[in-house]
Amino acid sequence: MPRPKAMHAADPPWLEGLNPPQREAATALDGPVLVLAGAGTGKTRALTARLAHILAERRAWPSQILAVTFTNKAAREMRARLRALIGPEAETMPYLGTFHATAARMLRRHAELVGLSPSFAILDPDDLERLARRVIDEAKLDERRWPARQLCALIDRWKNRGLGPEEVPEAEAQAFAHGRGAELYGRLQAELRQLNACDFGDLLLHLIAILRRHDDVRARWQAQFRYLLVDEFQDTNAAQYLWLRLLAAPAFGGHGQVACVGDDDQSIYSWRGAEIGNMLGFARDFPGARLIRLEQNYRSTGHILGAASALIAANRHRLGKTLWTEAGAGEPVEVVTVWDGEEEAHAVAQRIERLEREGTSLAEVAILVRAQFQTRAFEECFLRLGLPYRIVGGVRFYERAEIRDALAYLRTVVRPDDSLAFERIVNTPRRGLGEKSIARIRAFARQAGLALPAAAERIAETDELGATARRGLRDLIGKIGEWRAALPTTEPAALLDTILDGSGYRAMLSADRSAEAEGRLENLRELVRAVEEFPDLGSFLDHVALVMDNEREDGRARVTLMTLHAAKGLEFDHVFLAGWEEGLFPSLRALEEGGEAALEEERRLAYVGLTRARRRATILSAASRRIHGQWTSALPSRFLDELPDAHVHRTTTMTGGPSLWRAAVGRADDPFAHLAQAGGRGPGVVRAARHPGGPTRLDGLAAARTLPANPAIGVGARVFHDKFGMGTVRARDASKLEVEFDHAGIRMVMDGFVQPMP
Numbered sequence: 001m002p003r004p005k006a007m008h009a010a011d012p013p014w015l016e017g018l019n020p021p022q023r024e025a026a027t028a029l030d031g032p033v034l035v036l037a038g039a040g041t042g043k044t045r046a047l048t049a050r051l052a053h054i055l056a057e058r059r060a061w062p063s064q065i066l067a068v069t070f071t072n073k074a075a076r077e078m079r080a081r082l083r084a085l086i087g088p089e090a091e092t093m094p095y096l097g098t099f100h101a102t103a104a105r106m107l108r109r110h111a112e113l114v115g116l117s118p119s120f121a122i123l124d125p126d127d128l129e130r131l132a133r134r135v136i137d138e139a140k141l142d143e144r145r146w147p148a149r150q151l152c153a154l155i156d157r158w159k160n161r162g163l164g165p166e167e168v169p170e171a172e173a174q175a176f177a178h179g180r181g182a183e184l185y186g187r188l189q190a191e192l193r194q195l196n197a198c199d200f201g202d203l204l205l206h207l208i209a210i211l212r213r214h215d216d217v218r219a220r221w222q223a224q225f226r227y228l229l230v231d232e233f234q235d236t237n238a239a240q241y242l243w244l245r246l247l248a249a250p251a252f253g254g255h256g257q258v259a260c261v262g263d264d265d266q267s268i269y270s271w272r273g274a275e276i277g278n279m280l281g282f283a284r285d286f287p288g289a290r291l292i293r294l295e296q297n298y299r300s301t302g303h304i305l306g307a308a309s310a311l312i313a314a315n316r317h318r319l320g321k322t323l324w325t326e327a328g329a330g331e332p333v334e335v336v337t338v339w340d341g342e343e344e345a346h347a348v349a350q351r352i353e354r355l356e357r358e359g360t361s362l363a364e365v366a367i368l369v370r371a372q373f374q375t376r377a378f379e380e381c382f383l384r385l386g387l388p389y390r391i392v393g394g395v396r397f398y399e400r401a402e403i404r405d406a407l408a409y410l411r412t413v414v415r416p417d418d419s420l421a422f423e424r425i426v427n428t429p430r431r432g433l434g435e436k437s438i439a440r441i442r443a444f445a446r447q448a449g450l451a452l453p454a455a456a457e458r459i460a461e462t463d464e465l466g467a468t469a470r471r472g473l474r475d476l477i478g479k480i481g482e483w484r485a486a487l488p489t490t491e492p493a494a495l496l497d498t499i500l501d502g503s504g505y506r507a508m509l510s511a512d513r514s515a516e517a518e519g520r521l522e523n524l525r526e527l528v529r530a531v532e533e534f535p536d537l538g539s540f541l542d543h544v545a546l547v548m549d550n551e552r553e554d555g556r557a558r559v560t561l562m563t564l565h566a567a568k569g570l571e572f573d574h575v576f577l578a579g580w581e582e583g584l585f586p587s588l589r590a591l592e593e594g595g596e597a598a599l600e601e602e603r604r605l606a607y608v609g610l611t612r613a614r615r616r617a618t619i620l621s622a623a624s625r626r627i628h629g630q631w632t633s634a635l636p637s638r639f640l641d642e643l644p645d646a647h648v649h650r651t652t653t654m655t656g657g658p659s660l661w662r663a664a665v666g667r668a669d670d671p672f673a674h675l676a677q678a679g680g681r682g683p684g685v686v687r688a689a690r691h692p693g694g695p696t697r698l699d700g701l702a703a704a705r706t707l708p709a710n711p712a713i714g715v716g717a718r719v720f721h722d723k724f725g726m727g728t729v730r731a732r733d734a735s736k737l738e739v740e741f742d743h744a745g746i747r748m749v750m751d752g753f754v755q756p757m758p
Contacts, residue, residue, distance in 0.1 A: 012052075012053075012056060013085055014026070014048070014049045014052035014053060014056070014085045014086070015027070015049060015053070018045070018046065018049060019042075019296050021046075021292055021293060021294050021295070021296075022042055022045065022046040022049070022294060023049075024292050025046040025047075025049075025050060025259075025261070025292045025294065026046055026049035026050040026052075026053050027050075027053055028259075028290055028292070029050075029053070029054060029057070029059055029227075029257075030257075031256060031257070031288055031289070031290060032248075032256045032257070032258050032259070032282075032286035032288065032289040032290070033258075033259040033260070033289065033290045033292060034233075034259075034260050034279070034282045034283070034286075034289050034290070034291050034292070035047075035259065035260070035261040035262075035292045035294060036262070036263065036264070036291060036292065036293045036294065036319055036321055037261050037262065037263050037294040038263055038265070038293075038294055038295055038297060038321050038323045039263065039265075039266060039297065039299065039300075039308075039323070039607075039608070039611035040297040040298055040299030040300060040323075040571070040611060041294035041295060041296060041297055041298065041323070042294065042296075042298055043231075043261050043263075043294055044077065044078065044081065044231075045081070046261070046294065047078070047229060047231055047259075047261050048078055048081040048082050048085065049085070050229065050259060051065065051067060051078075051082055051096075051229065052082060052085045052086050054227055055086060055089060056086065059226065059227065060226040060227050062089060062090075062092040062093040062094070063092070063093070063094055063095070063224075064224060064225060064226040064227070065093060065095065065096070065225070065226070065227050065228075065229070066095045066102065066225040066227070066228045066229070066247070067093070067095065067096040067097075067228075067229040067230075067231075068095075068096075068097065068098065068099050068102050068229070068230055068231070069097075069098060069099075069230075069231035069232055070098060070099065070231070070232050070235055071098065072097075072098060072101075074098075074231060074232070075096060075097045075098055075101075078096065078231070079091070079093070079096055082096075095225070099204065099240055099243075100200055100203050100204075103203040103204050103207050103243070104122065104203050106207055106221070107120075107198075107203055107206055107207050107210075108120070110207075110210050110214075110217055111206075113210050113213075113214060113217070114206040114209060114210060115193045116193065116196055116198070116206070117196055119196070120196045120197055120198055121195070121196065121197040121198070122197070122198055122199070122200065122203070123192075123197050123198070123199050125152070125199075128152055128199045129148045129149055129152050130148075131188065131191055131192070131195075132148040132149075132151050132152050132155075132184075132188055133148040134191070135151075135184055135187045135188050135191060136148055136151065136177075136184065138187070139177075139180065139183075139184060139187065141177055141180075144429075144430065145511075146176060146177045147508075147511055147512060149512055149514055150176065150511060150512055150513040150514070151176055151181070151184060151188075153512075153513050153514040154175060154176055154181060154185075154513065155185050155188065155201070156199075156201055156273075157273065158172075158185065159199075159201030159202065159204075159205050159239065160201065160237040160238060160239055160272075160273030161237070161238040161239060161273070162204075162205065162208055162238050162239040162242045164189075164205065164209065165182050165183075165185040165186035165189055166182075166186075168181065168182040168185060170182075189202075201239075204239045204240060204243055205239060207243060208239060208242055208243055208246065211243070211246040211247070211252075212246065215253075218246060218247075218252065218253070219253065221247055222247060222248070222252075222253060222254050222255065225247060225248070226255075226257060227257050227258075227259070228244065228247060228248050228257065228258040228259070229258075229259050229260075229261070230244060230258070230259070230260040230261065230262075231261055231262075232261075232262055233260035233261060233262030233278065233279060233282075234262035234263055234264055234266055234267035234274065234276060234278075234279055235262070235267065235269050235274045236274065236275065236278050237272075237273035237274055237275055238273070238275050238278075239273075241275065241278040244258065244260075245285055248286075249285050249286060250286070250287065251285070256286055256287075256288075258286060260279075260282060262279055264276055264279045264280065264318050264319050265312050265315070265318060265321075265604055265607055266568065266604060266607070266608050267279070267601070267604055268564075268565060268568065268601060268604050268605045268608055269565070270594075270597075270598075270601055276317065276601075279319065280317065280319065291319070293321045295321050295322055295323055295324060296323075296324060296325065296326075297323045297324065297325045297327075297611075298325070298327075299571055299611070299614055300323075300325065300327070300330075300611060300613055300614055301325065301327055301328060301329060301330025301331070301614075301615060302324075302325055302327070302328060302329040302330060302647075303329050303330050303331060303332045303333055303647045303648075304330065304333060304610060304611070304613050304616075304617050304647075305323045305324065305325055305611070306644065306646065306647035307333045307610060307617070307643050307644065307647040307648060308323070308607050308610040308611050309322055309323055310642060310643060310644045310647070311603065311606055311607055311610065311639060311642045311643060312603060312604065312607040314603060314642050315600045315603055315604065316600070317597075317600060323611075330615060330616070331615070331616050331649075332647055332648055332649040333610070333617045333618070333619065333643065333647055333648045333649070334616075334617070334618045334619070334648075334649050334650075334651065335618075335619045335620075335621070335640060335643065335648055335649070335650045335651070336618060336619070336620045336621070336650075336651055336652065336653060337620075337621050337622075337623060337636070337650075337651075337652040337653070337654060338620060338621070338622050338623070338652070338653045338654065339622065339623055339624060339653070339654050339725060340622050340623070340624050340625060340626065341374075341377045341579075341622055341625055341626070342377055342381070342724075342744075343622070343653060343725070343743065343744070344377065344578055344579070344620050344622050345377040345378045345380070345381035345382075346381055346743060346744060347620065347653050347743075348367060348378065348381075348576045348578065348618075348620065349378075349381050349382060349385055349387055351576070351618065352365055352387065352559060352574075352576075353385070353387065355574060360573065360574065361557045362387075362388060362389075362556075362557040362558055362559050363557040363558065363560075364572050364573035364574060365559045365560065365572060365573070365574045365575075365576075366559070366560040366561075366562065366567065366570070366572040366574070366575050366576070366612065367559065367560070367561050367562075367575075367576045367578060368562060368563070368564050368567050368575060368576070368577050368578070368609045368612065369561070369562075369563055369564070369578050369579055370563065370564055370579055370584055370585040370587060370605070371519060371522055371563070371579075371584065371587070372397075372400075372519050372522070372523060372563060373397075373519070373522045373523045373525065373526035374526075374578060374579050374584075375391065375396075375397055375561050376397040376526050376530060378561055378578075379396060379397050379561070380530075382559065387559060388556045388557070388558040388559065389558050389559040389560070389561050390558040390559070390560055390561065391561050391562065392560050392561070392562040392566055392570075393562045393563060393565070393566025393567075397523070397526075398544055400520075400523055401520075402505075402509070402520040402523055402524055403523060403524070403527055404424070405424065405425060405428055405505065406496070406499075406500060406505070406524060406527055407421075407541070407544060408420075408421040408422075408424040408425045409421075409425050409499050409500075409503060409505070410496065410499070410537055410540075410541060411541060412425060412453065412480060413480060413483045413484050413487065413495075413499065413537070414487070414537050414538055414541060415541075416451070416453055416454070416484070417451040417453065417454070418451075418453070419445070419451050419452035419453065422451075422452045422453045422456065423438065423442075423452055425476075425503070426438065426441075426456065426473070426476065427472075428505070429503070429504045429505060429507075429508040431469075431472025431473065431475065431476060432466075432468035432469045432471070432472040433465075433469045433472055433473060434469070437465050437466070437469040437473075440459070440464055440465065441455055441456050441459055441465075442455075444458070444459050444464070453477075453480070456473055456477060457477050459473075460473045460474045460477060476503075479502050479503065482502075483495060483498065483499055483502070486498070487536075487537070491532075492531045492532070492534060492535075492536055492537045492540060493528050493529070493531045493532040495537065496527070496528050496531050496537075497528055500524060500528075505524075506521065506524065509521050509524075518589060529626060532626075560572065564577075564605050564606075564608060564609045565605070567608065567609065567612050568608050570612060571612050571613075571614055572612060572613065572614065573613075573614045573615045573616070574613065574615060574616045574617075574618075575609070575610075575612050575613035575616070575617050575618070576618045576620065577606075577609045577610070577617065577618065577619045577620065578620045579620070579621075579622070580606075580619050580620065580621045580636065580637035580639060580640060581621055581622060581625070581634040581635060581636060581637055582634070582635040582636070582637055582638065583634070583635075584625075584634070584637075585602065585605075585606070585637050585639070586598075586599055586602035586603070586637065586638070586639070587602060590602055603639065603642075606637075606639050619640070619643075621634070621636045621637060621640060622634055623654060653743060654725075712756070713729060713732070713737065713751050713754065713756050714729065714732065715729050715730065715731060715732060716728065716729060717729045717756055717757075718756070718757040718758075719737070719739060719754040719755060719756055719757060720754060720755045720757055721739070721741065721747075721749055721754045724739070724741040724743075724744040724747055724749070725741055725742060725743055725744065726741065726742045726743075726757070727739040727740055727741035727742060727744070727747075728740050730746065732751075736748055736749070736751070737749050737751050737754065739754070
């Protein structure tokens, strides 16, 4: 039921139109404040109004306010809104910006206290990795066994927690180079000081050290900042929160005039250091803190908010709030069960095309996935249909670095004269071939009039290259020869698997402990799956070239494809949430590594996804997924159980249901028995307990793919295909059938891959 609005006569411009909680957040200027701002509740407006009110009330000069957020874009938006409210005075706030920019400004005033000069340089990640590689080499360690990127990721995690080299727990130091992690951290810091440089983590780490050790400096900054404001508080890491406490918490002599705005239900970045405990412990660190809840949502319909609120209520570690709206109930959240990932993409495409026919701009449509590899099926489907799309927060599947590397290996094997592909992989992973060695091979190729691979093969038998480079090059050439010899007798997907293992590429990614490494490995697994759909590697490479040619921007409105993490802060009229299955979402890897805390973060991620939708949200769950050529049944995500029927409409595209599946593959048992049919909603709608036996291998589907040719299937016959479902044969050419499928359109398939239906 709509809640009453408070009326205030002659409000100043910055307070006009604020609802009561927003107004309270803007005007509560005495003591600590925690603003719990739900999705779409206007928290940026409330935060900007607070800044304007502080300045208008002359509580502080612009230079006496510290206002920090996470991105330059957010900082620019805050400043622009403030300028619109109070005019040019907004430009005179020197400490309104990102955490890193503000910390750098402060650190330059005291750099000598940590052994730096005020002109210190800030190294980007590439420069830092090169420096780490030098440290590893000087420590007499094998960089192939202990990669520099892995060391940098480990040190970054320690810095995010505010830990210097001497503070790293001994057990954690064991995670690198047999217990030498902390030692190497110390060496890297010494090298940085020698260079008069910092990385991004050092900006806060050094500042924390100064504020801890120098009471006079801390007191000076505490007096400088009369008010502190923090945006997106749920995303702060331990070091950022410690810095805030040192500046404002009473325990460190601070005045407590701090306001933090965030949403514990949208804390989804623990993998990069975010600590939800910062929000949960705010009242402890700032006694007497006022808690203000922004709950009126200005974005989504009642059904979307009802579903999202019920879902997130299952989390135990939260401060709690209930979103509501005056926008009306709208349409229930649709939960759709499909056969597999390909049908999932097709079902979404059909709905998007219908929306476009009804007048919806494709720019108002988004597909949100848990993992990047999921985008491939959508990309392939959309390209076939001519449906324009864009990838946000990432790159298109075939443009990703690991995919380009794998494709370069395939091109080198299939096309012996492909110099560009060979140059890309010749030292990836590293084989001791530096730029000088590669330049020498190039020069020899030009002189001899040879393609680079042929030139490399010849020069490897000479003494033109150093011993290490020569050994690495010979090893690669030998393997390429083996892979090329296996082309006629090895399945394309199996050969790609062999190449990824034999080249050391998978091992290189497995040794990388960065947050992105597992996603890159998953993308390679998806590439292997893509290759399975083609008779040979040449056909697959031709297909990829055509796909890449179709990926030019032309100014048209496009469907947005992105991960759930990348979608935070965005909103669309229509949102499709794909892959809500156990093991995929919630992520099995996250649950294995983080237990209950990880499950709650996965649930927060689901909440973020749902609350991106303004008008309509559609959730999809596949009954089976193909992994490395084998079909495996997929249990619907436990999150589907937590969506209340009052806000959800459940349906399926699995024509005929489980009985048809049994008839098609000749099985009496039913691996979809755990997908209850309630109220005629069809299979795939989980209602109660998980399937007691866990995931079931769909052996029948695997068998269906290997059946011998069936000449009895004629024109007009009804058939079942394990990928495309039910269809009618339109034409036959030897063992090939042209079939018009009920949901997948007209496809050419082999008769041994279908089952005749009565």
